[in-house]
Structures are given as structure tokens and as C-alpha cells.
Amino acid sequence: MTQAILTLNAGSSSVKFALYRMSECDLSLTCHGKIEGIGTAPHLIARDAADHVLADRRWVDGAALTHEELLGPLLTFVDVHLGEDRLAAIGHRVVHGGLRYAAPVLIDAAVFTALEELSPLAPLHQPHNLKAVRAVGALRPGAIQIACFDTAFHHDHEAVVTRFAIPRIWHERGVRRYGFHGLSYEFIAERLRSLDPALAGGRCIVAHLGSGASLCALRDGRSIDTTMGFTALDGLMMGTRCGAIDPGVLLYLQRAGMMTPDAVETLLYEQSGLLGVSGISSDMRDLLASPDPRAREAIDLFAFRVAREVGAMLASLGGLDGFIFTAGIGENAPLVRAAIAARLGWTGLELDAAANLAGAGRISTDASRITAWVMATDEEAMIAHHTATFVTGARGS
DSSP, X not given: OOEEEEEEEEOSSXXXXXXXXXXXXXXXXXXXEXXXXXXXXXXXXXXXXXXXXXXXXXXXXXXXXXXXXXXXXXXXXXHHHHTTSEEEEEEEEESOOXXXXXXXXXXXXXXXXXXXXXXXXXXXXXXXXXXXXXXHHHHOTTOOXXXXXXXXXXXXXXXXXXXXXXXXXXXXXXXXXXXXXXXHHHHHHHHHXXXXXXXXXXXXXXXXXXXXXXXXXXXXXXXXXXXXXXXXXXXXXXXXOOOSOOHHHHHHHHHTSOOOXXXXXXXXXXXXXXXXXXXXXXXXXXXXXXXXXXXXXXXXXXXXXXXXXXXXXXXXXXXXXXXXXXHHHHHHOHHHHHHHHHHTGGXXXXXXXXXHHHTSEEOBOTTOSBEEEEOOOOHHHHHHHHHHHHHHHHXXX
8 A cells, every 4th residue: 555645735715735655765746736716716626747637626606615615525536546545644835833843843733823823924824824734634633734834944044144133032032034935945955956966066046936936045055045034025026015115114104194004914915016016917927918017117126126135145145156046937937037137147147048938947058157047846845755754754763
């Protein structure tokens, strides 16, 4: 009987999943998919490793269905798909691990409570991550559930990198820079070791550019700095999030704009970024296709903010050997990559136009002083790896 690992990456309106079979030395993807449209018209679609459709189910009148009610059919599908094989554990992406959790952890009642207490630090993500944990616990009370954290990869930053210039008492209470997208950065660091070992041992900046966006400075494959801080709101401009902003703006919004903290939170997390600047869409694909000058302004600001933050990462690294684009925009928007690279020409970064348009592998010219890559990230594979390692380690202890 073969054992399997299920990974869940739950958001407010979707749950991404992937199923891996475990062997003695490897994990193999057997199927993947998502439940999307949660809260409106849920749609479950599952595909095999070759992207052939295995399941396609819609709930036209399912706006009121909960995560638990939707994960039930998913778990049933997994059982049928596995046949005689056994589901060993379920690995969850959990955005925030706080100071306590620097490695994957078995989720029990105490851990769940501790993770709930971190929800104010990641309000767009943590509560929804935990909805999936709670739903699985209700549906499969005996299931082994493992939390894998986006903050863990950045946990060993030097103290000076983690501090805000505020009274020490607040730092001691956990008001510090944590960093996010760690599962993505960890995957890219591991992948780079096989693709370009010399570069992996050097100084790299990874640009995780999607609806959420950040940069990570890697030295010898380890995170030494990143643009996100106390929350996933900091740093780069994103789909609906503003990124770094003068704190005085927040005071002004509350005093002059008479906005409540909840209203400010909604503005910064859900109404800003590409959507706020363009007034059109939070989706880079829509903006690239639009003739509206406001769309161009949003794209230009996005590229400017990335290039500006690269300067900060360069200061932390003391130089640069490689630059990696990843995630939805990073992997699929050659015009955005070109705009960012043009602003970084002073570093010696030079893209090969044809390779950049193709959008896979190395995209820098032979003459470029900085090696540039486009690499697909795979957070689910990283979650599966951590979960399998935890399960096999527990079994062997």
C-alpha cells in the first residue's frame, strides 16, 4: 500500500490542492486542482499530472456553502482517486508562524489556537488557511495535519533586519519584520541549486510577482532580507495592496478622512495596488491589454516600485549575481519583466529579448553581468516535501 500526501492552500474564495504519492526517496504528483468561486458559484476541478481533467463539478446555487461543505467532496474525490492507497497526512500552507514556529508543525488544539492569535498579522490569509484546517478536522477527526509556514524561511534574519525603529517594548511583543512567500522562495532556492549551482551559491534576488508580490535577497540559498515585513502588506505594490506607504498617510486617513481602522484596512488591503491606481483591475493581464492610460500608469508604477526595492536588497547583499522572476506576473508577463530590467540596466542586467519573450529558463544575454532566469515556483511541492519529511521522521522516531 502506497502512502500519499495532500496539500491544501486555502484562500477566501479558493482552495488549491495537490496530491502526491510517496516512495522511499521521492514524491510524485498524481493530481492537482482547485475549488474556486467560494462564496459565489463554487467550482471543483481536478487534473492529473498531465493536466487531463479528472473531475469537474459546479455548485450553481452554492453561494452559501462553507469550506467544510466543499472540502467534503474534495476528500471523497481523493479517496476514490487513491483507491487502495492511504492518505498519510495533509499539509497546509499557513501564512504566518510568528516567532514561535520556524519549521513545519503538527496541528493540535494548542497550535491551532496559537495560529488563530496571529490572524490580525495576516488578515487576508491566516483566517482562511485555518478554515481549511478546521474543516478537515471536522470531516476527518483522526487526520494528521501539518502546518507549513510562509514566514519560516526568513526566521533566521539578523536582528538588525527584523527591527523597526520603535520603542523596544513593541519589538519584544512581536512587532518586527517577519517576511512572507517563504515556501515559494525556498522552492526557488532548491531549484536553482540544480539548474545553476554556482549562481545558487552567490548573491541572488528572487522576485515573487503575483497578486501578492515581494522580493527576497538570497545569499548561498538563504534568505538574508525581504521586502515584506510585519504583515503581507509591506514592500512592493501588489494587485490590491498598496505596499510600503508613509505611516503619516494612515494618520491622515483616520483624522482628516474620518476613516475607522477597519475602513483603512479595507482600503490598504483590498482597494489599492494595481486596482487602486488603474481604477480598472487588479489583474496585470487586464492592464496589459487595456489602452486606458491609467492602466499604463499602474504598470509603470509597479515596475518602478520593484526596481526601487531591488536597490534595498542590493544594499543588503553587497552586490548581485543573479535575478529570478517567478509567480504569476513574474512567469507570464514579458513586458513587465522588460520594464523592470530596463530600470535595472545600471546593475549590468541585460535581457535577451527573444528569450524573455519565450519566458522560460535563462533570459539574460551572454554579455549581461547579472544572470537572469524565469522559474516556475511550486509552493505545493514544498508543502508536500515538508509534510512527507515530518511524517517519515515521526514514523522513524
